[in-house]
Amino acid sequence: MTKIRDIGEFGLIDKITKKSKDEDVLVGIGDDAAVVKTTRGLQVLTTDCLVEVDHFRKEWFTPNQIGMKAIEINVSDVAAMGAVPRFALISLGLPKDLDVDFVGEMYRGMWKICSKYNIEIIGGNMTHSQQIFISVTLTGNVNNKNLCLRNGAKPGDYIFVSGYLGNGRAGLRLFQENVNGFEIVRKTYLEPKAQLKTALKLAPFVNSMIDISDGLASDIKHICEQSKCGAIIYKDKIPINDKVRQVAKTLDEDEYKYALFGGEDFQLVYTVSKSNLHSVVGFLIGEITKDKKIKLVSNIGEEIIKEKGYDHFSSSLDKVDKSYL
Amino acid sequence: MTKIRDIGEFGLIDKITKKSKDEDVLVGIGDDAAVVKTTRGLQVLTTDCLVEVDHFRKEWFTPNQIGMKAIEINVSDVAAMGAVPRFALISLGLPKDLDVDFVGEMYRGMWKICSKYNIEIIGGNMTHSQQIFISVTLTGNVNNKNLCLRNGAKPGDYIFVSGYLGNGRAGLRLFQENVNGFEIVRKTYLEPKAQLKTALKLAPFVNSMIDISDGLASDIKHICEQSKCGAIIYKDKIPINDKVRQVAKTLDEDEYKYALFGGEDFQLVYTVSKSNLHSVVGFLIGEITKDKKIKLVSNIGEEIIKEKGYDHFSSSLDKVDKSYL
CATH class of the missing domain: 3.90.650.10 (PurM-like C-terminal domain)
Structure with a gap:
């Protein structure tokens, strides 16, 4: 049976995604963010996730920096559409024995960056998981003529x-x-x-x-x-x-x-x-x-150039991957 | 130091959340979904997550059922606001050695339920993690008079x-x-x-x-x-x-x-x-x-009644928790 490591992130995305037929969906899967029509203009929506070990290590990053990064990477996707970020939802997976102060610091990092970009955190979800993960969904607004x-x-x-x-x-x-x-x-x-x-x-x-x-x-x-x-x-x-x-x-x-x-x-x-x-x-x-x-x-x-860039399934921070070099 | 297991999900949420001051945010953190004003009416946004072992076990659930459940639980939150679901973003964490067919089946489950409710999956994100997790963000529309x-x-x-x-x-x-x-x-x-x-x-x-x-x-x-x-x-x-x-x-x-x-x-x-x-x-x-x-x-x-309901940090499917009975 084919394992994910065999076809990689982009192979898997190709395999399971469908093109939207909804006429309000201007851009669906396959750009930095989705774009949907509203009468106020266009809304962009994007989601990106940080997973412990794969995207950060507690030995390297302070909890504050983890929170900051979780927001910045999503702002980067909204920015790449020519859009202004607006609202964020945060889905957290946290191990039971994690310090509450660690989570507090992580959140302070998120608020700090949200405040820098004038983003409101309007919702979220928190659950138990073995590894820390932070999945952020960010919305933004863009005028038709500025959409990239x-x-x-x-x-x-x-x-x-x-x-x-x-x-x-x-x-x-x-x-x-x-x-x-x-x-x-x-x-x-x-x-x-x-x-x-x-x-x-x-x-x-x-x-x-x-x-x-x-x-x-x-x-x-x-x-x-x-x-x-x-x-x-x-x-x-x-x-x-x-x-x-x-x-x-x-x-x-x-x-x-x-x-x-x-x-x-x-x-x-x-x-x-x-x-x-x-x-x-x-x-x-x-x-x-x-x-x-x-x-x-x-x-x-x-x-x-035939080589691909970073693929989350073929390389991870878990081990030092020199094969790409 | 205080661990998350000591204060639980709701204690932690209280500790780290802030009230929104944005006048376009009608409802922020603390309901089934957030509600923001748009000129077309009100938009609701919610996010909920399934984590392997904590919310499902591969021995019990088919991948199709895992995908179905991931969407239904979010529709449930949008429904509880009196809103009609509209767009979904899917953030997946997947182990490297997971079968591609498993992910395909999981996605088919998601599409099936999205199609039932007329929801469009407009974006997402896929990354490596040790446990499977599926974080879904769902938007919806609601008229002011129907908002619950x-x-x-x-x-x-x-x-x-x-x-x-x-x-x-x-x-x-x-x-x-x-x-x-x-x-x-x-x-x-x-x-x-x-x-x-x-x-x-x-x-x-x-x-x-x-x-x-x-x-x-x-x-x-x-x-x-x-x-x-x-x-x-x-x-x-x-x-x-x-x-x-x-x-x-x-x-x-x-x-x-x-x-x-x-x-x-x-x-x-x-x-x-x-x-x-x-x-x-x-x-x-x-x-x-x-x-x-x-x-x-x-x-x-x-x-x-003083007892609380299900708390993801004080009980999990990981072990049979009889303490609540």
Whole structure:
């Protein structure tokens, strides 16, 4: 019998999802968030989850940071739609012998970030589980003209990213390999920030947008698949900061693989037509092509990217997974 | 340090929740679902979760039944608000070695119940976890005049329940104690049904309503606390069917404790003023009082109910918890 580890997260999603036929559902499964019509405008809805061991370890994260991250990753999905977050529901699974103060601190982390983005926690649910999990559902509002989907990229569009990449994986590797120092890399991993302000500025000018949660290669692949196009990525233009390069060097790993396949950077990748180039900020890293392949181009030559990004079923924080490197 | 098991689910919720100050939030944390204003009317949002071992066992439930239950329990919460369910988001935690067919069957169960209630699954999330968990967020719509809250009960209101109680716990006990037979009790436990049609009929005529997920006593307590009143329950009027009585007899347990403290019946309890009595159906089981106590009255005498209902942190399916009996 086929096990989930055999087909992975995206294989499984393909297998079990159906396309919505409801005319109020503008976007169903398959974007950062769903979009439904209301007379006030459009509502986006998204849900994302943190599971102990897989997404965080109590030895690495304070409870406050776990709570903060749970909200930021959902805000990142709402932001990638060009939407403003609004209401949150929190579903918690908690072991019986967890300290009440731990949960209190986790919640304080959630409230802190909600307050930063003006989000109201309007409901939730709490139950017993062996591992801690935090499932957050976040709603948001967006005007039709600002809505950014994955399927709008056009051949000739320039591909941008909003900030430096690879930090998510570099930070994780520091903890996994027990490397000291690199406090900024460590903190950026522990306290990721959604790029909401940037996303809202970009929204009117981009043809497609997505947040980088699975890795640049995987997330550009999502855009290309849904836009029925391909992409060229200029390897040397991928923004990677010096500290991340140093981490890679220390661990004898490839910083471009951190950026391309690492995930958890929560920066934005977006595509912009030539006529809107003057209206956007960010790092230009490539172009959308008609040819459906995703190519990585450098001085040395070009290669076609086939590897996938972070897949929750083929790798987890549980063990140090070097197979992707 | 205080552990969660020491203060329980409701203690923890009290400790970490805040009241919303947002004027678009009509109902925040503390009802079956949250209610927010939109120009189309009111939107309700709720989230509820099933965790393996705590809420279901693979030996007892088919994957199809697990999926069905995950949706029904959320529909039950939306129904208890007098609302019509609309959109669902599904957050799944799945072990790596789970069969893909198991997940497919679970999803088929979810789609089946969604289709029954005309609900669209518009999004979700899938990740690795040691135990299976299914966290469902469900939205719904309700007109202002049909909205049923927990805080509307008034002294003099009659208390009704929509159907027979105790089946949730009786079914669970059959599985826990390995008792054969009682197929209907067993099936009603495995395949609970939300009382949506009944709820929509009742909505215009009730002062308060809640679904019975924690047990009749606990759920009436929720109404009384939020309505700042008390209740008298007539023990002999609590509807318990013969099969459930037989299960209790077989196990030498008290069927009234199944009904009062067992939970997972997913019937409705609602309060109705005298002037609306002719408009409602159901079993009349008591009255709302000014005195803030909850009394159980029978031929023998009366007692004040202090015990709580099902608490996910003080009892779980993991072990047979007889302490409540």
